[in-house]
Structures are given as structure tokens and as C-alpha cells.
Amino acid sequence: LIVGAALVLQLKAxxxxxxxxxxxxxxxAVVIQGVIPFLGHATILKTLRALVVPFxxxxxxxLGFAIPHATTHGVxxxxxxxxxxxxxxxxxILSGLGWTECGNDYTRYCKPETSKRGIVGWVFLGTAVxxxxxxxxxxxxxxxxxxxxxxxxxxxAFAHQSFIPAWFVDVFLIFAIIQLFAINSLDLYxxxxxxxxxxxxxxxxxxxxxxxVIALGITMYAVFSTSFNTYLKDFxxxxxxxxxxxxxxxxxxxxxxxxxxxxxxxxxxDKGSLYYRTGGIYWPAIIAQVVGMFAAIESLSALxxxxxxxNEVTFHVVGKDGYGADFSxxxxxxxxxxxxxxxxxxxxxxxxxEQDRRLADAGPT
Numbered sequence: 001l002i003v004g005a006a007l008v009l010q011l012k013a014x015x016x017x018x019x020x021x022x023x024x025x026x027x028x029a030v031v032i033q034g035v036i037p038f039l040g041h042a043t044i045l046k047t048l049r050a051l052v053v054p055f056x057x058x059x060x061x062x063l064g065f066a067i068p069h070a071t072t073h074g075v076x077x078x079x080x081x082x083x084x085x086x087x088x089x090x091x092x093i094l095s096g097l098g099w100t101e102c103g104n105d106y107t108r109y110c111k112p113e114t115s116k117r118g119i120v121g122w123v124f125l126g127t128a129v130x131x132x133x134x135x136x137x138x139x140x141x142x143x144x145x146x147x148x149x150x151x152x153x154x155x156x157a158f159a160h161q162s163f164i165p166a167w168f169v170d171v172f173l174i175f176a177i178i179q180l181f182a183i184n185s186l187d188l189y190x191x192x193x194x195x196x197x198x199x200x201x202x203x204x205x206x207x208x209x210x211x212x213v214i215a216l217g218i219t220m221y222a223v224f225s226t227s228f229n230t231y232l233k234d235f236x237x238x239x240x241x242x243x244x245x246x247x248x249x250x251x252x253x254x255x256x257x258x259x260x261x262x263x264x265x266x267x268x269x270d271k272g273s274l275y276y277r278t279g280g281i282y283w284p285a286i287i288a289q290v291v292g293m294f295a296a297i298e299s300l301s302a303l304x305x306x307x308x309x310x311n312e313v314t315f316h317v318v319g320k321d322g323y324g325a326d327f328s329x330x331x332x333x334x335x336x337x338x339x340x341x342x343x344x345x346x347x348x349x350x351x352x353x354e355q356d357r358r359l360a361d362a363g364p365t
Contacts, residue, residue: 001154001155001176001180002029002033002177002180002181002184003022003025003026003029003219003223004152004153004154004155004156004223005155005173005176005177005180006025006029006177007021007022007025007153007155007156008153008155008156008158008159008173009170009173009174011159012159012166012169012170019224022223022224023220025223026216026219026220026223027216029219030212030215030216030219032181033181033184033185033188033212033215034188034208034209034212036181036182036185037185037188037189037192037204037208038205038208040189041109041189044182044185044186044189047182047185048182048183048186051178051179051182054175055175055179058171058172058175059133059134059137061168062137062141062164062168062172063137063140065163065164065165065168066137066140066141066144067140069143069144069163070140070141070143070144071143071144072143091135092329096128097240097243097244097247097329100243100246100247100250101243101246102190107119108193116259144163145157145158145161145163151229152222152223152225152226152227152228152229155173155176158172158173188208188211188212188215189204189208191207191211192204192207192208192210192211193207195207195210237300237328240296240300240328240329240332241293241296241297241300241328241332242289242293242296244292244296244328244329244331244332244333244336245288245289245291245292245293245295245296245332245333245335245336245337246289246292246336247333248292248332248333248334248336248337248340249285249288249289249292249336249337249340251337252337252340252341252344253285253340253344253348256341256344256345256348256349256352257348257351257352257355258352260352260355260356260359261355262274262355262358262359262362265358274351274354274355274358275351282344282347284340284343284344284347285340285344287339287343288336288337288339288340288343288344289336291335291336291339292332292333292335292336292337292339293332293336295331295332295334295335295336296328296329296331296332296335296336297310297311297328298310298311298312298313298314298331299311299313299314299326299327299328299330299331300314300326300328301314301326301328313327313331314326314327
């Protein structure tokens, strides 16, 4: 996105640098991107806080330009409920379900006595509400800038249009680049911490460097590939397949334990750990995950082709527009969660009783 915005600014300036300019933009972007994560978490948070007010103002101005041109009559011709269901599944995975494995990012720096309601409330207020508002603004802009999302460069629709003043487009793109650098810095930092949490013996600065090299390769591919958007959609489809049952299994497990775990035991990987089970594996969870993934892929409406036997639900629910309905999120969560509840009820409830005993013995923390 950063490179895409830079390319549009270059185009608006009348300079056609071609492929060499793309390569230079990618390399420069990756080099700049690696700076803030090296400076640490506190620097990242201060940077993000400083950008809040300018971006509230920027999006408010964008809303002012969008209102006169936005329409509620834009309809995708020939699209039935199947298409909208697929879109709903896509939004659910990107806007909410796709972040379920990042819960530790919200609590990593919180004290043990931090209010649970406070964590949930502030995360909702700070992420969900702004995201809903910004996505609504994006949808409104998309009703008159109809070429948004049709190119591998998400910003190219702003290059040749008469709805939004050219000067504001320049300001918007410059600020977008700055904001994207700041947001990516948090992702790179968290990614490095995740590598360390997985047991990879690497220092934080080297973890950032590894991420930057990977990002360099993927960005080069994205910028020069005309099929990147298709591959991105396919990638999100594959994420749906595993993350839907995984999230359901975790939520069911959390509910059966009355939202309590023994933190010290979660850090242990030896046989004496409360959660070690059979060789470090809990088979009811593995079985529920595999069956849930199968249920999800059976009802997945994907751009890539799947054999009938692996996609029965979708093939049997096809609309006049030729699209199969996408029930993957719902099937994956329902099947994975319910099967885990049945298979794990006894074992988890017994373990929960032992948890409560250990927590009581440990006293207040």
C-alpha cells in the first residue's frame, strides 16, 4: 500500500519512472519501515498517538467530499444473496475473526488486576468503532470511485478522478504513507515478539530484520504481479478454513474453564505441566480442528477451483449468478466448536477443577 500510494503521487507529478521506480520505492520503503520497530514499543505507541488527531481531521474532510457524490443506489448487477454472503464471510474474517490469535497484543502490557471489562471495552472503542466508521466511509467513496479495488494498486483510482480535489488527494496519500509506516511498525514489532515466544532464539533487532527481508520479497511480487489481489483473496480463504474452527475451539475451552487459566502452567512445555496432556497434544482439540476445517472447506466459495467432494455444500447452493454461497465461517465454527464441546467436556472440566485448586493455593496475584 505504501508503494502504491507513492506510485500514484509519482504519476500525479507527471513522472513515469516505470519498473526501476517501483524497485527503488520498494527498497526505500522497507529500509524506512525497519527504523521504528528498532526503537521499541514505547516509541511506536507515541508515534501512533501523535497521528490520531491528524487522521480524524483528514477522514472528516474526506467524508465532506464524499457526501455530495455518494449514492445508495449502487447495485452489483446480477449479484444474488450468494455474493453478499461471500462478502459477509470475507468481512468477518478480516475485521474480527482474523485477529483472534492476537489477543495477547491487547493484554501483554496490562497488569494482572486490569479490568476484563475495561480491556474488552477499550479494544472495542479503540478498534472496532473506528474500523466500522472508516469502512463505511470507504464503502461510500466506492459508490462513486467505482474502480477502487479493481487494480493491484489500491490507490490508483485516485489518480484520475474529478470528485475529490487533486490537492486533497496529494495530502491524503502523503498522510496515508506516514500512517501505514506507523501501523506496520507495530506489526513488525509484534511479529518479532511472536518469533521469540515460539522459541526461536533470535534478538528483537534480528527478528525485525528477518521480517523486513520477507516483506521485501513479498512486496516486490505484489507490485509487479497483476494477479496479487486474486492471490490475496485466496490466502484469506485459506485463513478462514483453519481460523474459524480454531477460534471456536478456543472460545469453548475458555467457557468450560470459566475464563480461568494458570498463567505459570501455560509457559511450561515439560511433562509436569498441567496442560501437557499426551505428549503435549490434546487429541479432542486436534480432532475437532481437523473436522472443523473439513466442514469449512466444504462450504467455501473460493476463487481457486476445488474438487466436488471437497466442496459439496458450495456446489449444491449455487445462485443464478453462478456463485456458490459461502458458509465457511459459520460451518467451521459450529462444527469445530460443538465437536470439541462433546469430546473435551469431561477432560477439560476435570482440569478446570485442578486449575481452581492451584489458583486458590497460589492466592491473589
